[in-house]
Amino acid sequence: MIKGISLFANVGIAETYLRDVGVDIVIANEMLEERAKFYKHLYPSCKMITGDITNKIIFEQIIKESEEQNVEFILATPPCQGMSLAGSKDPDDERNYLIIWVVKAIKRLKPKYALIENVTQQLKTQIRVKGKSIGIPDYIKAELGVDYNINKDQILNTKYYGVPQQRKRAIILLARKDTNKLWEFPPKEKKIVTLEEAIGDLPSLDPEVREKEYRNFFPAFEKKKRKGLAVSKWHFPPKHVWRNVEVMMHTPTGCSARKNPVYFPKKPDGTMVGGAPRTYMRMDWEKPAPTVTRYNSTISSFQNVHPGRKIEGTNLYSDARVLTILELLRITTLPDDWNIPEWASIPLIRDVIGEGIPPLAVKKIVKQLDIK
Known part of the structure; x- marks a missing residue:
């Protein structure tokens, strides 16, 4: 030593x-x-x-x-x-x-x-x-x-x-x-270790929508949250605004909401917001995660969104959110x-x-x- x-x-x-x-x-x-x-x-x-x-x-x-x-x-x-x-x-x-x-x-x-x-x-x-x-x-x-x-x-x-x-x-x-x-x-x-291998076993989580009037879109939110916390105190739902959650609900694994014909990130006038092609983008289960940056809490940053899975009987995708802290620990190879x-802020x-x-x-x- x-x-x-x-x-x-x-x-x-x-x-x-x-x-x-x-x-x-x-x-x-x-x-x-x-x-x-x-x-x-x-x-x-x-x-x-x-x-x-x-x-x-x-x-x-x-x-x-x-x-x-x-x-x-x-x-x-x-x-x-x-x-x-x-x-x-x-x-x-x-x-x-x-x-x-x-x-x-x-x-x-x-x-x-x-x-x-x-x-x-x-x-x-x-x-x-x-x-x-x-x-x-x-x-x-x-x-x-x-x-x-x-x-x-x-x-x-x-x-x-x-x-x-x-x-x-x-x-x-x-x-x-x-x-x-x-x-x-x-x-x-x-x-090559994929996201599926790294975090695929963790419970699915709905995002915590900041605007209360839209939370009824996720009736299983509390049940899923309890399942996540049963695994780890660090596997809890990230908070997001509804406009970002909505577009990601309609975005498939590995894709950007910028490619969606209807549900894409919009300005108040209905035109697409500015930004790079890999923003508002879901990760891919079959690949490693992209580089984690300090902006990992933001849906609109570079390919930060959970891969999600197709919700049976719908055209929607689960986990319209960024990764939890537990998921970040795993893809960074820190221990669970x-x-x-306790005093550290999110x-x-x-x-x-x-x-x-x-x-x-x-x-x-x-x-x-x-x-x-």
């Missing part, structure tokens, strides 16, 4: 199974207090340093604590909103420059191994260093390539590693040269009994899951190191 640090830790999703493969995260850093509190609830024995890594006092505390603990592994997942297709894609976003602080930490601590994870756009993002523009991968190679072996293939899709979610990520793996290890991704697995703190829980990398994929990557 070696000791590690998690930078930009979120609530610790990525490190969920790291102890199983020889890495004990003993220090973590997270800027947002609410997430740091969540992290401490999940990992009470880990030293959490709450604050901005770009603050010199915080950075030096990170280095000092890591040196004292003899940290040999760095896990770094800096915020991606400046690069993400779902974000601003602003080349001058200050969050793009957080990679510099990761590199500084690696140079100071000289760990045996480091895993840097972000959106795939990171591999094409330019930053300005000493007045010159340089791509992030080239910057990492220039700063660390002398002392570290760096993996060649740097884009990983989690669906090839037992994760029922298609999530492409840029992952840069560093192994200090004196370890004599070339750290690469494990071979892709032939078996993930120790969510928006916070959905946000942190949407921003976390599936931990089963991280476990399989780190297992390649065969740490004793």
Whole structure:
């Protein structure tokens, strides 16, 4: 077992199974207090340093604590909103420059191994260093390539590693040269886990319609809700407005309500609302889920809606809703009994899951190191 640090830790999703493969995260850093509190609830024995890594006092505390603990592994997942297709894609976003602080930490601590994870756009993002523009991968190679072996293939899709979610990520793996290890991704697995396999056993749920006058469309709502809660406190109906529920009731599995001839998302004047083709779209039972984002509570966002099933004797489809938190846990490969703190709000829980990398994929990557 070696000791590690998690930078930009979120609530610790990525490190969920790291102890199983020889890495004990003993220090973590997270800027947002609410997430740091969540992290401490999940990992009470880990030293959490709450604050901005770009603050010199915080950075030096990170280095000092890591040196004292003899940290040999760095896990770094800096915020991606400046690069993400779902974000601003602003080349001058200050969050793009957080990679510099990761590199500084690696140079100071000289760990045996480091895993840097972000959106795939990171591999094409330019930053300005000493007045010159340089791509992030080239910057990492220039700063660390002398002392570290760096993996060649740097884009990983989690669906090839037992994760029922298609999530492409840029992952840069560093192994200090004196370890004599070339750290690469494990071979892709032939078996792809589908949504049917991941969540198909869970009870069907009707959405909780915000407008009371439309709730009579779901006479079995309470009965279904009780069945869901009997499975887990986190399998309960999401809330939606009727106009979104109605169009999804008429939308088949794997399809977008935008393709419906009558029941499509409308503006007050009856014309279709704007948006991308994959919005107001149901998932497909026979495929992994699409990438979960922090907007996973919204029907109108990218392919967020439960696959549903044809209701016998009608042209309607069940489960006109987004996924429950339990369903999100499963497609993220978090355990059903993930120790969510009682005080955490539903928006916070959905946000942190949407921003976390599936931990089963991280476990399989780190297992390649065969740490004793």
